[in-house]
Amino acid sequence: MIIIGITGKSGSGKSTICRALANKLDGKIIDFDDISHKCLAQQSIIDFVSETFGKDIINNNGEIDRKKLGEIVFCNTAHMNTLNDVVYKEMIKIIDNIIKYSNKRYLILDYLLLPQTKYFDKCNYKILVNASIKTRFERVMERDGLTLDYITKRENNSIDFKENDFDIVINNDGTKDLQNINDEIVKKITKGENYENSFLCR
Numbered sequence: 027m028i029i030i031g032i033t034g035k036s037g038s039g040k041s042t043i044c045r046a047l048a049n050k051l052d053g054k055i056i057d058f059d060d061i062s063h064k065c066l067a068q069q070s071i072i073d074f075v076s077e078t079f080g081k082d083i084i085n086n087n088g089e090i091d092r093k094k095l096g097e098i099v100f101c102n103t104a105h106m107n108t109l110n111d112v113v114y115k116e117m118i119k120i121i122d123n124i125i126k127y128s129n130k131r132y133l134i135l136d137y138l139l140l141p142q143t144k145y146f147d148k149c150n151y152k153i154l155v156n157a158s159i160k161t162r163f164e165r166v167m168e169r170d171g172l173t174l175d176y177i178t179k180r181e182n183n184s185i186d187f188k189e190n191d192f193d194i195v196i197n198n199d200g201t202k203d204l205q206n207i208n209d210e211i212v213k214k215i216t217k218g219e220n221y222e223n224s225f226l227c228r
Contacts, residue, residue, distance in 0.1 A: 027125075027128070027130070027131060027132075027133060028131060028132050028133070028150045028151070028215065029125075029133045029135065029145075029148055029149045029150050029151075030047065030053070030132060030133070030134045030135065030149060030150065030151045030153065030215065031134075031135045031137075031140050031145065031146060031149035031151070031152045031153065032044050032047075032134060032135065032136055032140075032153045032155065033136075033137060033138060033139075033140040033141065033152075033153070033154060033155070033187070034138070034154055034155030034156060034157075034187075034198075035138065035156075035157075035162060035181070035184055035185075035187075036138065036162060036166050036177075036180065036181075036184070037157065037161070037162030037163065037164075037165035037166040037169070038155040038156060038157045038162055038198060039155055039157060039165070039198040040136060040138075040155040041057070041136055042198075043153070043155055043196065043198070043208070044057075044134050044136045046208045047132075047134055047208060047211065047212065048132075048134050050208060050209075050212045051131075051132040051134075051212060051215070051216075052130070052131075052132070053130055053131070053132030053133060053134050054124075054128055054130040054132070054133055054134065055134045055136055056121060056124055056125070056133060056134065056135050056136065057136045057137075058117065058121070058135065058136060058137035058139075058140070059136070059137070059138075061117050061120050061121060062113055062117055063092070064120070065113050065116040065117055065120075066090050066092065066113065067089065067090075068116060071090075071112065071113060071116065072084065072088065072089070072090055074112055075090055075095060075109070078108065078109075079095065079098050079099075079105070079109075080098075082094070083095050083098070095109075096176075096180070097176070097179075100176075100179050100180040100183055101179040101180075101182070101183060102183070103183050106183060110139070114143070118143075118144070121145070132215075135149065138184070138185065139185055141185065141187065141191065142185065151193050151194065151215055152191065152192045152193050152194070153192060153193065153194045153195075153196065153211070154187055154189060154191075154192040154194070154195045154196070155196045155198050156195060156196065156197050156198065157197070157198045157199050158199055159181070161199050163177055163178075163181075194211060
């Protein structure tokens with residue numbers, strides 16, 4: 027099994043890269059955000075969020091309003107860490123099972139906070155997707171309908187990446203041919219070669 031970890035800040039295009047590689051490699055994507063959303067639907071997590079951050083975060087259906095929760099945790103690192111610690115414990119149960127029982131040769135991990143998890147060191151290939159802050163903000167506002175103020179608060183509390191921690195760094199401002207980039211990544215991964223290409227930088 028080959029594990030490919032892909033990360034990058036919101037709006038960088040990491041999920042687009044994940045889908046393209048999964049299609050070319052017939053790989054399985056493990057989307058940590060999707061898993062975290064499932065965990066947030068667990069009653070034990072709902073109760074914890076209500077007790078920790080306030081009952082007004084729970085909507086009329088008894089579910090967590092993720093936007094209200096985000097407004098609290100994204101502008102407070104301590105709150106974010108508190109939430110992540112609880113949710114992550116539930117996430118790893120699901121992720122470990124997916125990895126254990128997957129019959130795919132290639133598993134692709136998609137997560138902004140991947141370098142802060144135990145899975146980062148398990149990756150055979152670590153890929154960072156970069157884009158300018160202007161490009162990322164425009165993408166997120168168009169995709170999610172979020173305000174600039176909300177995105178800025180989230181950005182200010184986001185993880186910082188060290189490019190030297192990664193095998194491959196993709197600059198994805200939309201100025202490169204991502205089809206060719208993906209083809210080159212697949213070629214190198216399937217051959218097990220070290221990656222050096224003009225499309226990418228270290």
